[in-house]
Each structure stands twice: as structure tokens, then as C-alpha cells.
Amino acid sequence: MLSERSAMEQEWWRTALFYQVFPLSFQDSNGDGRGDIRGIISRLPYLEWLGVDAIWLGPVYRSSMVDSGYDISDFCDIDPVFGTLAGFDDLVSQVHARGMKLIIDFVPNHTSVEHPWFKESRASRDNSKRDWYIWRSPRPGNTAPSNWIDNTWQPAWELDPRTGQYYYHRFLRQQPDLNFRNPDVRRAIQDVLRFWLDRGVDGFRLDAAADLLEDELLRDEPREDDAAQQKPPAWKDHIFSTDRPGTIELLSEFRSVVDSYPGRVLLGEVNVTKANFAKYYGLERPALNLPFNFELLNLKNWSAPHVSAVIDQYLTQLPPDGCPNWLLGSHDVPRLRQRIGSEHLQGAAVLAFTLPGAVLIYYGDELGLDNAEIPQEVMVDPYAEFGFGRDPQRVPMPWDNSANFGFSTATPYLPCAPEASSRNMDYQKRDHRSLLNLYRRLAELRGNQNVLRHGTYIPGPCYGHLLQFRRELGSHSLNVALNFGPDPILIEGHQGKVVLSTSLERQGETITDGLLLQPYEGLILEQTSN
Numbered sequence: 001m002l003s004e005r006s007a008m009e010q011e012w013w014r015t016a017l018f019y020q021v022f023p024l025s026f027q028d029s030n031g032d033g034r035g036d037i038r039g040i041i042s043r044l045p046y047l048e049w050l051g052v053d054a055i056w057l058g059p060v061y062r063s064s065m066v067d068s069g070y071d072i073s074d075f076c077d078i079d080p081v082f083g084t085l086a087g088f089d090d091l092v093s094q095v096h097a098r099g100m101k102l103i104i105d106f107v108p109n110h111t112s113v114e115h116p117w118f119k120e121s122r123a124s125r126d127n128s129k130r131d132w133y134i135w136r137s138p139r140p141g142n143t144a145p146s147n148w149i150d151n152t153w154q155p156a157w158e159l160d161p162r163t164g165q166y167y168y169h170r171f172l173r174q175q176p177d178l179n180f181r182n183p184d185v186r187r188a189i190q191d192v193l194r195f196w197l198d199r200g201v202d203g204f205r206l207d208a209a210a211d212l213l214e215d216e217l218l219r220d221e222p223r224e225d226d227a228a229q230q231k232p233p234a235w236k237d238h239i240f241s242t243d244r245p246g247t248i249e250l251l252s253e254f255r256s257v258v259d260s261y262p263g264r265v266l267l268g269e270v271n272v273t274k275a276n277f278a279k280y281y282g283l284e285r286p287a288l289n290l291p292f293n294f295e296l297l298n299l300k301n302w303s304a305p306h307v308s309a310v311i312d313q314y315l316t317q318l319p320p321d322g323c324p325n326w327l328l329g330s331h332d333v334p335r336l337r338q339r340i341g342s343e344h345l346q347g348a349a350v351l352a353f354t355l356p357g358a359v360l361i362y363y364g365d366e367l368g369l370d371n372a373e374i375p376q377e378v379m380v381d382p383y384a385e386f387g388f389g390r391d392p393q394r395v396p397m398p399w400d401n402s403a404n405f406g407f408s409t410a411t412p413y414l415p416c417a418p419e420a421s422s423r424n425m426d427y428q429k430r431d432h433r434s435l436l437n438l439y440r441r442l443a444e445l446r447g448n449q450n451v452l453r454h455g456t457y458i459p460g461p462c463y464g465h466l467l468q469f470r471r472e473l474g475s476h477s478l479n480v481a482l483n484f485g486p487d488p489i490l491i492e493g494h495q496g497k498v499v500l501s502t503s504l505e506r507q508g509e510t511i512t513d514g515l516l517l518q519p520y521e522g523l524i525l526e527q528t529s530n
Ligand code: GLC
Pocket: 067, 070, 071, 107, 171, 207, 208, 269, 331, 332
């Protein structure tokens, strides 16, 4: 049996603050206008200052760079755009030297068309790697093997004239899906996990974790009339190409590999319906430690009743011992500021940092970055062609007021973030009232207050624009109160000391008879019993 202390050390991820770095956009070190590993290393002091526990690093593998690194052509090498394997090893050791962890993106669902496995596979029908991908002959009438569509809403099958068969791609046509029904593929991918675990990474963020298996019969999916649809189909519509039986068992195999190295973690991007996410923690055997919770990220209406409803529903659906986690942003969705409005940015930070479990933030959201307006012809994301390009939320991190806001000495590969002359790291670091300093204070508080990491979560009465809950550990209790509206709210009966508020001057205030919350204020009150 592990002692309680070492169990907590092994399971550090349960209460961690994860910070997502989009490698192309964080820091350029070699003057090519694109971010790289050396650049990230140079910014580690910042992440340590901010109070980050773990960095989630987007893909830096050798790649054809059609999908910003998510189209991998060698799982065991670093793309020259980002640096070298030696540079990566240096990153691992420097992250560790600063007391942080490093999680890397892992993208097993598909490879690039340039991957040697795919090149072999497509060479002939009897190639030994043919079955490593999903190949099928046309249906009678020379049509695709099923009606499935890919992530861009285009047919998910691509005819390869060389052999007269179609290959399947859940994402772009340049990203053919690996066939995880083939045991050789499973073994090869597990070897890849070991390769990086041996290099010292602390875990993985498994990309497209629910998409690894497809229906063996390739049954058509129910589709509405295309013309009637205004937007790409939701994940729930992919009933035969995602969330298939067998997926959890496959993830459990990955988990066993990860668990054979102490203190590592397996996070996963699981885009499935609310009813189905809980099983991704595992069925008979553990699967993902942290299947992503997209509830706050997908919320259309950032209001107290909606936010409290999704929190409570999510927490009640968790399996026993399932660790909660909260994502505020990612490289795939518009910036937090765009989604919830600037007035809610501070409250959202207080909320995410005080809920039980792990919290994941996206680079630049701590500065309140907004989506950038990028002309179509400048976009690099291939999704732009289909009307939902993700470049606006991926622009370079603004560091200071020097040329290109300190990101690069060259013209950056994407335009700069809007209002970067004040929404930059250096500017906000010097302003005690900035969003950045609020993030830092919150991270510090999580670090210092056991109750925020290990305390029970007790929902409080929510009405109007008020959302409240309590965290409790032994006799220690913290009340979190958030005002989602433009008018003050008086909460009767509260007393205690303000340990943190989005209004800096309230820090340390003693509340004796009722708490008056200012518009959009988020406040943490240490309760004193009388
Ligand atoms: C995931 C990634 C996304 C990428 C896709 C294909 O959804 O988050 O950015 O395009 O997988 O790998």
C-alpha cells in the first residue's frame, strides 16, 4: 500500500493546474516566425511564476504541418520547425528542474499521408502494412463504402486510384485513420508511448480518444438533408464512427502502459454525449485518468443558472473516484473572451480554480486574449476553407511591447493578437489588478489552501445572478460566491475574512453581517464560526 503522501504525489494530476501551450504560437527562438521548443524553454520562468503545475504541450512530432502538427509523419521524432530530440530532452529536464510536469499531445487515431506506414500501406493491396489503415472497395455503383463524413463535413472516404480502394479519414483527407483492430498497430502505438515515457514525459493528452474504432460493418449513419444543416454535424451524430464498443478496452491497454511508469497520467479528448463520458474513466479496468470535461467550454449561455446546472450535472455523473476536470479553453474553440464576454473573465477564473479537481487553461486566456480577425487568405488552418478556421484563437502569445510583441524577431506566421499593447504578459505582470495577476493569485491560493485541493464540494443556494458553493476540509471551510450580473447582490448571514476577491482592495476584508457582492465579482470567503 502506498502511504497517503506518496499516493498524493503519484496522483499529482488530481488537483493540478494544466497550461496548454500551442507550440507554433508560444515563443520563436530562431527567427522563423514560428514558435519552437527552445522558445518554450526560454519562457519556463514565466510558467513557474504563474504557478502552473503541468504543461500540456501540443504536438511537436515530425509532421506534414497541414493540421498544425496533428498530422504526424514520425511518432518518434521532433519536427525541425520545433527543434530536435535533444532539445526536447532539454525541455523535459528544465520543466522538471522547475518543479513542473510535462504532458505531450498524443495523436494515435491517424497519421499523415506522408508517414512511412501509410506510404507502404497505399503501395499495393497485398502490402504487409495494407491492413494498418482502413481500406475498402467501392460499393456497387462506385460509391464510397459508407456515408460517413469527416470533421470538415466532407466525405470521410478518399479513393486512392493506385489500388482502386478508399481509405477512411475521420479528420482531414491528409490524415488517414490507423486500424486499431489490427494487433500490430496496437503494439506499434504502445511502443510509441514507451518511447516518450522513457524520455521522461509525465503523461499524454490523447487526441480524438473516442474516435479510434469504427463500426466493422461500416453501417451508414443517419444524416439529415445536408442542405438543411447550417453547421457541421455534432459528435453525437457519428453513431457508427465514434464512441464504438471496444474503445474503452483499447484505452485501458494504453493506460496499462502509462501506469507501468509511476506518477504518469493519461488525459483524453473525449467528445461524446453527456450520457456517455463517464465510462471513459474505465469499465472493468481503468482507462483515462482525466477524460476532458468540455461542459464549461461548450456552454452557450454563461449565466449563473446555466453554469451551476452543468457543474452539478457533471459532478453527479462522475464515477466513484473519477477525478473532475474543467477546461476553460482550447486551440479548437473560440477564445474564452469571445465565448463568455469580457465582464465574466475574472469570475470564470475564480470558478475554475476553486472547483474540485484539475483545471486546464489555454495559453493567453490568462491575459484575456480575444479572437484575432484574420483575413481568409492569411489563414493557415485548413478548416478555414470550410468556414470554421481556428487561427483566430491560435495567434502568437504577446509577451511585451517590443517588435512582434516579443514573440519573434521575424514577422509571425499569424497576425498578432488584438490589443496586444495592453494585453501582453509584461504589461499585465506590472499591473496588480490585471487578469494575469488574478490567475497568479488563484494559482497560489490553490497551492496554499489544502481545502481548495482536497476539500469536499458543497453546492450553495443559487438564485438570480448568484452562484455559490463551499469547499470544506475538516473544520476549514471556504465559501466561493460569484456574481454573474451587473447589479450588486447582498448575501445575508455570511461572515468571515475575504481571502481573495476579483476586487483587489477587498483582500483581507472582514465580513461581519452579510456579504455585498459587487457586479461580476468573484470572492472567496474564509468562514469563521461564531
Ligand atoms: C483534435 C485536435 C484538433 C485536431 C484533430 C485532428 O480534435 O484537438 O486540433 O485538428 O484532433 O488531430
